[in-house]
Amino acid sequence: xxxxxxxxxxxxxxxxxxxxxxxxxxxxxxxxxxxxxxxxxxxxxxxxxxxxxxxxxxxxxxxxxxxxxxxxxxxxxxxxxxxxxxxxxxxxxxxxxxxxxxxxxxxxxxxxxxxxxxxxxxxxxxxxxxxxxxxxxxxxxxxxxxxxxxxxxxxxxxxxxxxxxxxxxxxxxxxxxxxxxxxxxxxxxxxxxxxxxxxxxxxxxxxxxx
Numbered sequence: 001x002x003x004x005x006x007x008x009x010x011x012x013x014x015x016x017x018x019x020x021x022x023x024x025x026x027x028x029x030x031x032x033x034x035x036x037x038x039x040x041x042x043x044x045x046x047x048x049x050x051x052x053x054x055x056x057x058x059x060x061x062x063x064x065x066x067x068x069x070x071x072x073x074x075x076x077x078x079x080x081x082x083x084x085x086x087x088x089x090x091x092x093x094x095x096x097x098x099x100x101x102x103x104x105x106x107x108x109x110x111x112x113x114x115x116x117x118x119x120x121x122x123x124x125x126x127x128x129x130x131x132x133x134x135x136x137x138x139x140x141x142x143x144x145x146x147x148x149x150x151x152x153x154x155x156x157x158x159x160x161x162x163x164x165x166x167x168x169x170x171x172x173x174x175x176x177x178x179x180x181x182x183x184x185x186x187x188x189x190x191x192x193x194x195x196x197x198x199x200x201x202x203x204x205x206x207x208x209x210x
Contacts, residue, residue, distance in 0.1 A: 002061045006030050009064035012071025016079060026063070033060050062086055062152045070145035073136065082149035089125065089156025096121055125153040 009030070014023045033056045040053035066082050096117060132147030 001065075002034070002057050005061045005065035005068055006034070008068025008071070011068070013064070013067050016067050016071045016076045018076075026060075030060050030064060033057055058158055062155075066145065066149050066152060069148040073141050073144035073146075075142050075145050079145075082145055085125075085149050085153040086156035089121075089153045090158075093117070093121060093157045122154060125150045129154065 010027065013026065014020065017023050017026075033053075037053035037057055040049035042049075063083060067079065070076060070079060070082065129147050129150035132143040132150060136143040136147055
């Protein structure tokens with residue numbers, strides 16, 4: 001998905017931004033992030049750099065996708081709002097979750113709270129984005145930019161949720177170096193058939209009380 005978003009931005013980003021220096025900066029940033037992510041793949045065992053590289057691709061990728069689809073739609077207005085919707089969504093999720101957390105319960109978020117999050121926080125932008133994308137597909141190209149922006153808004157919580165993955169990978173960065181020695185025990189078939197076991201030791205004595 002990242003290459004598609006990047007090349008769409010490359011094709012129409014200058015038309016939307018109308019700022020050659022900003023366009024060139026974002027273009028160079030995208031190339032650097034792309035190359036860094038390929039280098040970070042060498043850190044698959046630890047996962048720290050890989051997670052961070054994926055996060056950078058998400059941040060830049062959603063910018064390129066929204067600008068690219070806005071160029072496709074021909075609507076260059078409210079580009080700042082379109083880019084900010086995922087961030088706004090992440091703030092909404094944090095506020096709502098902080099209000100729904102029950103500290104006295106064993107569950108961090110109850111099932112009722114989860115339904116509230118799904119029905120009133122995640123579902124509306126997803127439904128509206130699907131409608132916008134459908135309208136764009138049938139010929140109303142104006143809705144491409146808003147459809148992609150609202151679709152990115154659905155995943156706005158990744159702005160902060162990805163950091164939990166990065167921090168977890170950092171905290172366990174030394175786990176891959178700790179090698180656990182496993183002793184292989186050769187089992188004689190005669191032992192399995194109880195020929196060399198002390199049968200009186202392991203047998204259960206049956207008494208009248210049983």
